[in-house]
Amino acid sequence: MFNWAKQQLANVAGIQEPIYGPTAIKSVAEEAATVPYTELKRDDLKWRAMDSTSVETQTFYFMSTSGQLGCAQVIYSNVVGLHVTCQFTAKVFSRDASIPHIWSSTQLSNVDFSDDKTCFYADNCAVELSEDGTTYTIKSLADEGCIVNLTVTRTTPAIHAGTTGTTLFGTDFTNPWGLMRHAFWPRCTSEGTITTPDGPIDFSGRAFYVYALQGMKPHHAASRWNFVNFQGPTYSAILMEYTTPPSYGSTTVCVGMIAKDGEIVRAGCDSTATHLKSAGDPVNDWPAPSEAKFTWSGKTKDGKELTAVLEGALGERLDRIDVMAEVPGFVKKIVQTAAGTKPYVYQYSPQVKLTLKLKLGEEEISEEGELLTEATFISE
Ligand SMILES: *[C@@H]1O[C@H](CO)[C@@H](O)[C@H](O)[C@H]1NC(C)=O
Numbered sequence: 285m286f287n288w289a290k291q292q293l294a295n296v297a298g299i300q301e302p303i304y305g306p307t308a309i310k311s312v313a314e315e316a317a318t319v320p321y322t323e324l325k326r327d328d329l330k331w332r333a334m335d336s337t338s339v340e341t342q343t344f345y346f347m348s349t350s351g352q353l354g355c356a357q358v359i360y361s362n363v364v365g366l367h368v369t370c371q372f373t374a375k376v377f378s379r380d381a382s383i384p385h386i387w388s389s390t391q392l393s394n395v396d397f398s399d400d401k402t403c404f405y406a407d408n409c410a411v412e413l414s415e416d417g418t419t420y421t422i423k424s425l426a427d428e429g430c431i432v433n434l435t436v437t438r439t440t441p442a443i444h445a446g447t448t449g450t451t452l453f454g455t456d457f458t459n460p461w462g463l464m465r466h467a468f469w470p471r472c473t474s475e476g477t478i479t480t481p482d483g484p485i486d487f488s489g490r491a492f493y494v495y496a497l498q499g500m501k502p503h504h505a506a507s508r509w510n511f512v513n514f515q516g517p518t519y520s521a522i523l524m525e526y527t528t529p530p531s532y533g534s535t536t537v538c539v540g541m542i543a544k545d546g547e548i549v550r551a552g553c554d555s556t557a558t559h560l561k562s563a564g565d566p567v568n569d570w571p572a573p574s575e576a577k578f579t580w581s582g583k584t585k586d587g588k589e590l591t592a593v594l595e596g597a598l599g600e601r602l603d604r605i606d607v608m609a610e611v612p613g614f615v616k617k618i619v620q621t622a623a624g625t626k627p628y629v630y631q632y633s634p635q636v637k638l639t640l641k642l643k644l645g646e647e648e649i650s651e652e653g654e655l656l657t658e659a660t661f662i663s664e
Contacts, residue, residue: 315446
């Protein structure tokens with residue numbers, strides 16, 4: 285048992301990497317300095333299903349008109365030496381601490397893709413991209429207690445940062461040993477339901493979609509993450525930031541975008557995420573934030589200077605996810621001591637709504653909106 289666990293760890297967690305320094309990472313921000321972002325074609329939305337160690341995800345976040353918050357995700361993970369596993373997860377957040385979140389996580393079998401690799405199939409589960417590339421349909425009967433039937437339609441172009449959306453890891457960037465890629469649908473409409481034994485929950489409203497490929501061991505790529513999904517009546521503001529472990533010079537890669545219907549107002553790598561105050565967490569000593577500030581900047585397509593700020597108290601956290609909770613306790617202990625890894629995700633959606641303050645040239649716009657933000661701590 286112990287040897288099994290050690291092997292599992294070597295495969296999944298691995299040991300800490302040596303210090304390669306900041307020259308062993310080529311941030312997508314280098315591309316974004318000249319080409320801030322690129323609009324995507326259908327081809328850019330393919331599953332890669334890499335045959336090396338990797339985690340690939342499609343994640344859809346929902347903010348219904350009636351105030352429900354939810355998400356659905358397909359996770360394709362390949363741990364070389366072990367196996368490929370696929371998981372479908374769905375969550376409906378409870379805003380009342382006395383009522384648990386609805387959380388469903390199901391292992392999928394008979395995984396397959398469409399010939400063009402834009403659609404995902406498994407027994408009782410399908411996530412399909414429409415012919416015109418504007419709509420994903422997400423259907424799952426994999427968990428009878430949480431039946432998903434949702435569509436997400438983008439109202440802006442699909443984009444990634446820079447020319448490739450990809451950050452490379454290695455000492456030879458023509459042959460990198462790792463990569464991280466993200467692609468976004470920053471502003472979408474949604475329709476459909478998540479159905480539990482208590483009945484269907486309507487998710488008509490707004491949505492956001494992110495595709496992520498971590499072509500390496502996830503905790504080798506990032507020690508911290510920040511994520512912002514702000515959806516206002518007119519504007520959406522998205523931010524995704526990670527900081528590498530010291531092995532890659534504690535380098536921060538931050539992709540941000542401001543969008544409105546029909547238009548990417550600005551996207552690129554000029555965003556910042558700052559925790560202004562932390563509430564901490566006695567369970568693990570992570571400085572879980574209680575107040576934060578997020579910024580966006582850069583030039584719009586028509587040459588206007590844009591700055592945007594979202595700042596304020598995050599309120600009671602919605603949830604804390606102990607990522608290692610599902611592995612046996614002693615495995616967790618070894619991961620913590622051997623690899624310095626204790627991943628926790630903190631999720632917030634302030635009840636006191638935050639206001640996006642946007643400056644577009646001389647024009648000043650303030651807009652209240654729905655926010656879902658995550659702070660993730662993985663390693664020191
Ligand atoms: C799924 O939702 C759509 C509306 O978005 C509806 O027309 C369809 O009947 C639903 N399908 C099932 C199996 O419930």
